[in-house]
Amino acid sequence: MKNITVIGSGTMGNGIAHVFAQYDYQVNLIDVNETQLKKAIETIGKNLDRQVSKGSLTEADKTRTLGNIKTFTSLKEACASADLVVEAASENINIKLDIFRQIDEYTPASCILASNTSSISITKIASVTKRPEQVIGMHFMNPVPVMKLVEVINGYKTSKSVTEAIVTLSKAIGKVPAEANDYAGFIANRILMPMINEAIICLQSGVGTVESIDTVMKLGMAHPMGPLQLADFIGLDVCLAIMNVLYDGLGQDKYAPSPLLVNMVTAGNLGVKSGEGFYKYTPGSKELVVSDRFN
Numbered sequence: 001m002k003n004i005t006v007i008g009s010g011t012m013g014n015g016i017a018h019v020f021a022q023y024d025y026q027v028n029l030i031d032v033n034e035t036q037l038k039k040a041i042e043t044i045g046k047n048l049d050r051q052v053s054k055g056s057l058t059e060a061d062k063t064r065t066l067g068n069i070k071t072f073t074s075l076k077e078a079c080a081s082a083d084l085v086v087e088a089a090s091e092n093i094n095i096k097l098d099i100f101r102q103i104d105e106y107t108p109a110s111c112i113l114a115s116n117t118s119s120i121s122i123t124k125i126a127s128v129t130k131r132p133e134q135v136i137g138m139h140f141m142n143p144v145p146v147m148k149l150v151e152v153i154n155g156y157k158t159s160k161s162v163t164e165a166i167v168t169l170s171k172a173i174g175k176v177p178a179e180a181n182d183y184a185g186f187i188a189n190r191i192l193m194p195m196i197n198e199a200i201i202c203l204q205s206g207v208g209t210v211e212s213i214d215t216v217m218k219l220g221m222a223h224p225m226g227p228l229q230l231a232d233f234i235g236l237d238v239c240l241a242i243m244n245v246l247y248d249g250l251g252q253d254k255y256a257p258s259p260l261l262v263n264m265v266t267a268g269n270l271g272v273k274s275g276e277g278f279y280k281y282t283p284g285s286k287e288l289v290v291s292d293r294f295n
Helices: 011-022 034-053 059-067 075-079 093-106 122-126 160-172 188-204 210-221 227-234 236-250 259-267
Strands: 003-007 026-030 069-072 084-087 112-115 135-140 149-154 176-181
Touching: 003 011, 003 075, 003 093, 011 026, 011 034, 011 059, 011 135, 026 075, 034 059, 034 069, 059 069, 069 075, 075 093, 084 093, 093 112, 093 122, 112 122, 112 160, 122 135, 135 160, 149 160, 160 176, 188 210, 188 227, 188 236, 188 259, 210 227, 227 236, 236 259
Parallel strands: 003 026, 003 084, 026 069, 084 112, 112 135, 149 176
Antiparallel strands: 135 149
């Protein structure tokens, strides 16, 4: 596999494109928005500059990496010679199903189709293709150039040879693959999101403040980031969407999203992306300031 098509040029998509290109894969990065594609290439350039400044890459490496990426707005054109497609579009089942119907038609018969979904059923995604045995989950962690883990999710019909190929590929780009089976939330979010949701419930019910909840988990449990700050970083809308997938898929009350989380998403306080969640975010500042709502 040398030709990789990445669908979606947002935070996850540009990070995935960056890593594959850095390891000398030929990457076609696609988005419906030309402006978003230009922004993605700028982001990749800045992240490469950071690697150069730390001495992990040279300027020649940066130039080579950027040269390995081509941008497209035509899905058909971007997929024509793909050995692997990694879909990194919005965490929306209908959007993903529509994309997989199209890439099943546009890609060569040998192409593996992967989704970067963090919670949506791979089996469901595979069901709209004529090659369910070649559909798999490749859940990268954010920020992709930094985080080592790739959660490799097997759909009900994913073939063993496809799983082995993706595990080998993940190692080839410097990642550590961990296999999971196709149940709601897989491994990462089946464990992480209920913890975040419980932290929000603790805040909502007055067990602790934003600062105390995050401090307990950072200093008491050795987490690098508290659950409320992490929720802001992930995006509260994404957290809510995943909790809904867990609740719908597993049918247990313990997976019901916190009413506070629902209200914050409804109000548009989504965390870092909106400038305010449990904390307030000012461009250029790394200081953590608790939102006025919780002071």
